[in-house]
Each structure stands twice: as C-alpha cells, then as structure tokens.
Amino acid sequence: MALLFYILFLFFTFIQCRHLEKVPTWEQYKVKFGKNYLTINEENFRKNNYFNSLTKIVKNNGKNGVTLGLNDMSDWSDEEFFSLNSKSPSSVFVSARPTSTVNTSPFPKSWDWRNIIAFNSIEQQGRCSSCWAFAAATTVEAAYAHQKNKHNLHLSRQELVDCTNRTFDQHYLNYGCKGGWPTEAYKYIMDHGVYEDKLYHYTETFNEVCYADKVAHDKGHPVKYYISNYGRLAYNDTDEAIMAMLVTYGPGTVDIHGTSDTFRFYKGGIMRNVMPNSAYTNHIVVVVGYGTDSSGVDYWIIRNSWGKTWGEHGYGRLERHPNLLGFNNKYNYPIL
Numbered sequence: 523m524a525l526l527f528y529i530l531f532l533f534f535t536f537i538q539c540r541h542l543e544k545v546p547t548w549e550q551y552k553v554k555f556g557k558n559y560l561t562i563n564e565e566n567f568r569k570n571n572y573f574n575s576l577t578k579i580v581k582n583n584g585k586n587g588v589t590l591g592l593n594d595m596s597d598w599s600d601e602e603f604f605s606l607n608s609k610s611p612s613s614v615f616v617s618a619r620p621t622s623t624v625n626t627s628p629f630p631k632s633w634d635w636r637n638i639i640a641f642n643s644i645e646q647q648g649r650c651s652s653c654w655a656f657a658a659a660t661t662v663e664a665a666y667a668h669q670k671n672k673h674n675l676h677l678s679r680q681e682l683v684d685c686t687n688r689t690f691d692q693h694y695l696n697y698g699c700k701g702g703w704p705t706e707a708y709k710y711i712m713d714h715g716v717y718e719d720k721l722y723h724y725t726e727t728f729n730e731v732c733y734a735d736k737v738a739h740d741k742g743h744p745v746k747y748y749i750s751n752y753g754r755l756a757y758n759d760t761d762e763a764i765m766a767m768l769v770t771y772g773p774g775t776v777d778i779h780g781t782s783d784t785f786r787f788y789k790g791g792i793m794r795n796v797m798p799n800s801a802y803t804n805h806i807v808v809v810v811g812y813g814t815d816s817s818g819v820d821y822w823i824i825r826n827s828w829g830k831t832w833g834e835h836g837y838g839r840l841e842r843h844p845n846l847l848g849f850n851n852k853y854n855y856p857i858l
C-alpha cells in the first residue's frame with residue numbers, strides 16, 4: 523500500500539511538474555524530521571498519516587499559487603491536526619476595548635519587522651492549541667524590543683495557557699490547550715504581567731493549575747513584563763488600517779482559517795485565492811510585515827508557531843487584498 527502511494531506520488535510529481543522537493547521515503551522522513559516512535563503500532567499509525575499527507579500534498583500542490591511540502595506535523599492524523607485548531611476562537615468577538623482610530627497618512631510600500639528587531643527563533647506549539655498564547659507573547663516581545671529597546675525577551679507561553687483558563691479564573695475566557703484568544707492573554711498581561719519562559723517553561727500541556735504565585739514565591743518575585751493596554755481594529759477592517767497599525771505599533775495578531783490543505787502543507791510562495799472573506803477562523807498568527815513581489819502581487823508576511831519546517835522557515839506569505847483566510851477580520855496589538 524505504502525509503496526503504491528509512493529509510486530503514485532512520484533508519478534503525479536512528474537506529471538504536475540511542480541517544484542516539489544524530492545519525496546523522501548518513510549525512512550528518510552523519519553531521519554530528516556527526527557522521528558522516533560515507541561511502539562510498532564505507533565509507527566504504523568504515523569506511517570499511515572504520512573502517506574495520507576503525501577496524498578493531500580500531491581493533490582493540492584501548485585494550487586492557490588503555492589508549493590506544498592512535508593513538515594514535522596506530516597505524521598499527524600487529520601484528527602490530531604484539526605484538534606489543534608478546535609475551540610474556534612472566532613465565534614465570540616471578546617473584548618470591550620475601544621476600536622482604534624487610525625491615521626492613514628502615507629506609510630511605506632513595504633515593511634518587515636524582521637529587519638528591524640530580532641525575533642525568537644520560530645517555535646512549535648506542538649499538540650496544544652496555544653497559537654493564541656504564542657502570538658500574543660510574540661507581539662509583546664516585539665513591542666518591548668522596538669519601543670523599550672528591551673531585546674531577546676522570551677515570555678512564558680505556558681503561564682498564559684495555565685493562568686487564563688476560564689474555570690481557573692473567571693476573568694478570562696480561554697480554554698488552555700483547547701484554544702483561546704490573544705486579547706484574553708493581553709488582559710492577563712495587563713493585570714498580572716507575565717514571566718519569562720525560562721521561569722515558567724512551555725510544557726505543551728495544560729497543567730490544571732497556574733504556577734505564577736509559586737514562581738514568585740520560589741524565585742523571590744522576579745521581573746514580570748506588563749502592557750498597559752491593547753488595541754484592536756474594527757471587524758474586517760481595511761488593509762491600509764492594518765498596515766498603519768503594524769508600522770506604528772509593531773507586530774499584531776490576526777485570526778485566520780488555518781485548516782485548509784493549502785495552509786496545512788504550505789511550503790513557499792504567496793498563497794492566493796484561499797478562502798477569501800472567511801468568516802470562520804480557527805488559528806492565530808502574528809503579522810510581521812507586507813510587501814509586493816516582482817510580478818506585482820501584494821502580500822502580508824505572517825509568523826506561524828508550527829515549527830521551522832512549515833512554510834518559508836516558519837513564516838508565510840499571503841496575498842493582501844481580498845481578506846484571504848479571514849485575515850482582516852480581527853487585528854489586535856499590545857500597547858506598552
């Protein structure tokens with residue numbers, strides 16, 4: 523069966539004539555992505571998922587303008603992948619913050635915060651639906667870097683996961699490893715500040731308890747990092763508004779539709795025509811810039827938390843204008 527898929531895959535790759543990377547065998551995939559499985563059952567399950575992923579990659583490669591490829595989540599089942607995006611943070615537009623008013627005076631034709639501040643290396647949220655925590659923390663780190671000259675911060679994603687669960691603290695509406703909103707993380711950082719990751723390390727699970735007080739007690743009240751507020755744009759705001767906020771305040775977060783095969787296996791290029799005006803969104807990423815490629819396609823640059831093997835070394839480009847993946851629906855940013 524596996525061999526059949528492999529032959530089919532080579533065949534399609536040839537026919538489609540797309541610049542797919544050379545297809546690794548299952549053994550090569552395991553080595554390249556550092557996979558070790560404890561049992562034969564596990565290995566068989568993973569192998570099956572791998573061929574399932576290959577089939578989807580072949581089917582969709584080259585569609586929507588992008589190259590698809592394997593990443594370190596390509597041995598996950600559909601169920602595992604979908605549960606990553608499960609508790610859709612989209613149904614409620616939480617937050618009672620006032621909408622920002624935007625000055626749309628001329629701003630640069632292109633922008634890339636990666637050329638201005640140093641970001642942490644791309645992270646892998648793992649099997650925890652904590653994209654919202656990674657995105658919120660990354661934007662706060664960026665704000666500290668460019669507004670306070672405080673570089674190389676790595677704030678605790680785990681504290682946000684553990685301490686904003688709604689059952690644990692009624693002030694917040696998040697669901698631990700089952701999803702959440704960056705605005706709830708911002709609220710927590712306003713109220714309580716957040717520790718650095720080295721004091722409250724990421725474990726990829728919901729700990730059922732918030733250890734912030736314990737860290738304070740055990741470590742003699744180390745520094746916490748606060749924001750004074752956060753802002754958001756109106757629902758489905760314009761590209762110009764987002765560009766202005768991005769240039770003025772630094773990277774912000776957006777909610778997007780993250781479960782299409784194009785996005786799941788995205789390897790490079792500018793994603794086009796994918797789910798324009800999607801009202802449904804289930805994944806959060808950071809916006810770091812925008813630009814226009816040599817053929818005149820305007821794009822956004824996003825930073826994902828699915829490891830370095832996803833996309834363009836963990837980053838992605840998405841065509842700007844038609845609100846693809848619901849990109850324009852909810853833009854949020856921290857204010858120091």
Ligand SMILES: *[C@@H]1O[C@H](CO)[C@@H](O)[C@H](O)[C@H]1NC(C)=O
Pocket residue numbers: 687688689690696697698699700728
């Ligand atoms: C967090 O809160 C939700 C909602 O109250 C609850 O159902 C859940 O068990 C808690 N833990 C996780 C991991 O979501």
Ligand SMILES: *[C@@H]1O[C@H](CO)[C@@H](O)[C@H](O)[C@H]1NC(C)=O
Pocket residue numbers: 758799800801845848851
């Ligand atoms: C966003 O606004 C445009 C027009 O301004 C509209 O056509 C589109 O349906 C809206 N999208 C959503 C997701 O509400």
